[in-house]
Amino acid sequence: MPKADAAFIDVLRAKLGEVAIVTGRDADDQTIDAYGKPTAIDSVIVRPADVNEVSFTVKACADAGIAIVSQGGNTGLSKGTYLPEQQPSIILSLARLNQIESVDPERWTITAQAGVTIQAVQEAAAKVGRLFAPDWGARGSASVGGAVATDAGGNNVVRYGNMRDNVMGIEAVLADGSIWDGRRSLRKDSSGYDLKHLFIGSEGTLGVVTSAVLKLVPATPHATSTMAAITGLNALMPLLALAQKHGAGTLTAFELIPDVAMARVDELLGRGKPIDAGTEFSVLVKLASSEPVDDMIASFLSAGVEAGHIVDAIVAGTPDQEA
Missing domain, CATH: 3.30.465.10 (Uridine Diphospho-n-acetylenolpyruvylglucosamine Reductase; domain 3)
Incomplete structure (x- = not known):
């Protein structure tokens, strides 16, 4: 992939300062994404310090026909920060706009x-x-x-x-x-x-x-989460309705988690599965409020078991488990 030429980078360096320009191996290391791989090789990262420096950089790139790929925290999973193959480009890091x-x-x-x-x-x-x-x-x-x-x-x-x-x-x-x-x-x-x-x-x-x-x-200082092993995907929407009913406005999270994903996390981190009931899917349910929600969680789980949707469940009992 072509990069912006040295003369153009010197223009940016003269305006923004040496600290704003990162090249070579240092730049490549700063493009490592959530997969642990760099999204660019032999790239140029420009790190403006404020909105006016961003403005100068963007205008300079527009005038010179240089493509821009903005960079945040490199946590995305969709590989959206890869540079174009055919056009000279820079990576525009917003890391210094940190106030x-x-x-x-x-x-x-x-x-x-x-x-x-x-x-x-x-x-x-x-x-x-x-x-x-x-x-x-x-x-x-x-x-x-x-x-x-x-x-x-x-x-x-x-x-x-x-x-x-x-x-x-x-x-x-x-x-x-x-x-x-x-x-x-x-x-x-x-x-x-x-x-x-x-x-x-x-x-x-x-x-x-x-x-x-x-x-x-x-703020919602009282939060309780439960992970429930469910009978299958057909149980998902009925359980969501039950969580909304028994949560009475406190339902904050409702996440489907495949068992294969939990197994992979266990393999990589060695933390063990939170629940292992032999089912293909579990749901993570979180209730949060200004008042305790433990009774609501218990009511939801009881209703889910009674309806035949929940096989087994675990409720977070410590801050570490909650996290």
């Missing part, structure tokens, strides 16, 4: 730059007694920009929705280098097109997200 710009518990919002990790957002929200609800295993590496660009989901979608449902406004750099600031925190805004939704899930094709206003929700 939480504001936390507003009264407006229930947090504004974070694209390179901030999901875990950092969650921790900042927790400090003011709030919750940033989107959550998945790669929270410590996955970035706000990548999550917005891919409309990431995670474990809590059944209650809180995808990223799209948790973003109130964004700032983005368009293909010509212009900056669009749509960071509004209004809960009700009927003033025309909701342009942010064009960028959310667009995979960077319409612009580079540099900052986002994120929605916070009430």
